[in-house]
Amino acid sequence: MRIAHYIAQTGYCSRRAAARLIREGRVTLDGALAKHVDQLTLNQTTQQTASLICIDGQALGAIADKVYWLLNKAVGTDCRLRPEDPSSLIHLLPKQPRLYPVGRLDKDSHGLLLLTNDGELAQRLMHPSFAHHKRYHVELDKPFNEYFLARMAAGVSYKKVTTLPCQVSRLSDRRFEIVLTQGLNRQIRRMSQALGYRVIDLKRIAIQSLQLGDLASGEMRPLTAQEIQDLMASLKA
Numbered sequence: 256m257r258i259a260h261y262i263a264q265t266g267y268c269s270r271r272a273a274a275r276l277i278r279e280g281r282v283t284l285d286g287a288l289a290k291h292v293d294q295l296t297l298n299q300t301t302q303q304t305a306s307l308i309c310i311d312g313q314a315l316g317a318i319a320d321k322v323y324w325l326l327n328k329a330v331g332t333d334c335r336l337r338p339e340d341p342s343s344l345i346h347l348l349p350k351q352p353r354l355y356p357v358g359r360l361d362k363d364s365h366g367l368l369l370l371t372n373d374g375e376l377a378q379r380l381m382h383p384s385f386a387h388h389k390r391y392h393v394e395l396d397k398p399f400n401e402y403f404l405a406r407m408a409a410g411v412s413y414k415k416v417t418t419l420p421c422q423v424s425r426l427s428d429r430r431f432e433i434v435l436t437q438g439l440n441r442q443i444r445r446m447s448q449a450l451g452y453r454v455i456d457l458k459r460i461a462i463q464s465l466q467l468g469d470l471a472s473g474e475m476r477p478l479t480a481q482e483i484q485d486l487m488a489s490l491k492a
Contacts, residue, residue, distance in 0.1 A: 256294065256295050256296075256297055257291070257292070257293065257294060257295070258273075258277065258282070258284060258289050258290075258291075258293045258294070258295055258308065259273040259274045259277060259291065260273075260375075261295050261297070261304065261308070261318070262276070262282070262308070262310070262315065262374070263374025263375055263377075263378065264318045264374060264375065265315055265316055265317065265318050265319055265374075266318075266319040266321075266322075266352065266353055266355075266371075266372025266373065266374060267310065267315060267353070267374070268355065268374060269355070269374045269377040269378050269381065270374055270375065270377075270378045271378055271381070271382065272374075273374070274291060276310060277289050277290070277291055278291075281310055281311050282308065282309070282310050283307075283308070283309045284306055284307070284308055285306050285307050286307070289308070295308075297318075303317040303318070319352060319353075319372050320352070321371070321372065321373045321376075322352045322354065322371060322372050322373075322477070323369070323370075323371045323373065323376075323477065323478040323482075323483055323486075324354060324369075324370040324371070324475050324476065324477050324478065325367065325368075325369060325370070325465065325467070325470065325475060325476055325477075325478055325482075326344075326347070326356075326367075326368040326369075326370055326474075326475040327365070327366060327367065327368075327467060327470040327471060327472050327473065327474055327475070328344070328360050328364075328365050328366060328367075328368045328473075329365055329472045329473045330362075330363060330364070330365045331362060332344055332347070332362065332473075333362050334356050334359040334360060334361075334362075334368070335359075336348075336355070336356075342362070344356060344368075347473075347475070348370065352372050353372055354370040354371060354372055355370065355371065355372065355377065356368050356369070356370055357369040357370070357371060357376070357377045357380045357381060357462075358380065358381050358389075358438060358462075360459060361440075361441055361444075363457070364457040364458070364459065365457075365458050365459075365472065366391070366457075366458040366459035366460055366467055367459045367460060367461060367462055367465065367466075367467040368459075369462060369465065370475065376486075376487075376490075379490050380462070380463075380490070381438065386436040387436065387462065387463050387489075387490070388434050388435070388436060388461070388462070388463055389434070389435050389436075389438075389459060389461070389462050390432065390433075390434050390459070390460050390461035390462075391432065391433050391434075391435070391443060391457060391458060391459050391460065392426065392430065392431075392432055392456075392457075392458045392460055393430065393431055393432075393433060393443055393447070393454055393456070393457050393458075394429055394430045394454070394455050394456035394457075395429050395430070395431075395447060395452045395453065395454060395455065396429075396452060396453040396454075396455050397429065397452065398428040398429055399428075399429070399431070399452060403450055403452070404423050404424075404425060404431065406450055407421070407423045407431075407433065407446060407447075407450070408420060408421060408422065408423040411445075411446040411449050411450060412449065413445050413446065413448070413449040414445065416439065418437060418439065418442060418446055419436060419437050421433060421434055421435050421436065421437075422434040443457055444457065463486055463489040463490065464482075464485040464486050464488070464489040465478070465482060465485075465486050
């Protein structure tokens with residue numbers, strides 16, 4: 256097992272983030288700076304390696320049991336894990352197990368946020384090459400016509416990017432549903448703005464097979480065994 260893979264399996268961070276830590280020289284393996292190609296042997300009984308891995312000088316623990324939670328993020332909660340920020344998501348999370356959000360919702364948006372210590376799952380859900388589905392309900396500042404829906408579905412150009420085609424359907428004169436496979440920063444807001452509209456409410460209601468349902472704003476719960484099974488199956492499809 257490569258060292259970045261092992262770090263992700265412990266739940267410390269995603270494999271992508273682990274690779275960045277290695278690149279920045281913040282990871283040591285038995286006292287020496289770790290390299291991306293370093294391989295580890297895992298004891299299948301203890302789920303530990305005999306090697307000493309440290310991140311920023313702190314010893315890394317064993318591979319943790321995987322935990323999956325669903326949060327209905329409220330407007331005003333910042334997904335960045337910054338202890339000094341009173342609005343940070345970190346203040347809502349338990350001390351143990353150490354959980355991380357899979358992807359982000361901007362501070363002004365709300366809805367489904369997946370929390371886990373499964374770095375491999377986070378990698379699969381966040382990496383753009385896997386094109387996973389995220390479903391949103393959006394309200395605009397004024398009524399829109401069918402041309403707007405067609406433009407959103409076909410792809411919108413802004414800031415030197417053009418978004419991929421996506422599914423869009425009307426919910427009311429000012430509200431629509433959109434399913435994205437991209438994860439560009441503030442994508443829906445910028446797509447709408449490029450077409451002359453302002454988003455006044457944005458709620459994520461689903462990621463792949465995982466549904467927000469009627470979970471109250473600001474509340475969180477563990478995923479059921481069936482939800483975990485369905486989510487894993489959807490990632491293999």
